[in-house]
Amino acid sequence: MSKEIRNIIDKVRNFTINESEKTLEDFYVENNIDPEELSYLGKGDFGTAYSTGDGRVLKRTTSKSEFKLATEMEQSDAPVLNSFVKIYKTEIVKGEMYILQEELIEDSHIEDLYYELQSYLDEQGLPIQYLDHLDTDDLDISDELQKFMDDIDDINRAYRYIGIEASDIKPDNLGYSQDGKLKAFDIDDKQR
Numbered sequence: 001m002s003k004e005i006r007n008i009i010d011k012v013r014n015f016t017i018n019e020s021e022k023t024l025e026d027f028y029v030e031n032n033i034d035p036e037e038l039s040y041l042g043k044g045d046f047g048t049a050y051s052t053g054d055g056r057v058l059k060r061t062t063s064k065s066e067f068k069l070a071t072e073m074e075q076s077d078a079p080v081l082n083s084f085v086k087i088y089k090t091e092i093v094k095g096e097m098y099i100l101q102e103e104l105i106e107d108s109h110i111e112d113l114y115y116e117l118q119s120y121l122d123e124q125g126l127p128i129q130y131l132d133h134l135d136t137d138d139l140d141i142s143d144e145l146q147k148f149m150d151d152i153d154d155i156n157r158a159y160r161y162i163g164i165e166a167s168d169i170k171p172d173n174l175g176y177s178q179d180g181k182l183k184a185f186d187i188d189d190k191q192r
Helices: 004-011 022-028 065-073 079-083 108-123 128-133 141-162
Strands: 039-043 046-051 056-061 087-093 096-100 175-176 182-184
Touching: 022 087, 065 087, 065 096, 079 141, 079 182, 108 128, 108 141, 108 175, 128 141, 141 182
Parallel strands: none
Antiparallel strands: 039 046, 046 056, 056 096, 087 096, 175 182
16 A cells, blocks of 8 residues: 555544534635525435535535545545545534535436446446456447446545545446536445
8 A cells, every 4th residue: 555545544544623613604604605595405324415506515414434534635636536526625613514515417327327337247246346357348338338437447446545445336426527527425434
């Protein structure tokens, strides 16, 4: 394991959460968020997400590991992390953890491609994290599915870079950036 990867893993393990003295209103002003423009996007196991109306998402999370990883991603410019949603800001405000991140375009076609890929993986007894072991010699893979597979492989590489093998790759956690790159969001280590 490279020294840089070990340093990132050590930072995440030794991370402590420091609460700011800011109010939520201060946070909104500092980050140019109009609370009147916030629109509910959805709720997951550990958080609730809101569109800010300008290409960003404000997520309130209860997952300390998700918050720690987002903080590390915010502070890193490693190119491999381009397969994850861009993190603009992380902060604790009045005891609640907030993540301000890039808004991705969720597309129902992601689900179709995901399940098509999953059927090939199932035939060979592979989880999606081992996509790079898929034997494609006898498979009829479209150009569109191949691009999707390449993007998932990049996402897997990004998860490994931050030390996560038990990634939560599923259609609900994938979306396209404005430039058409498939990215993962809701980055969390399910084994922590």
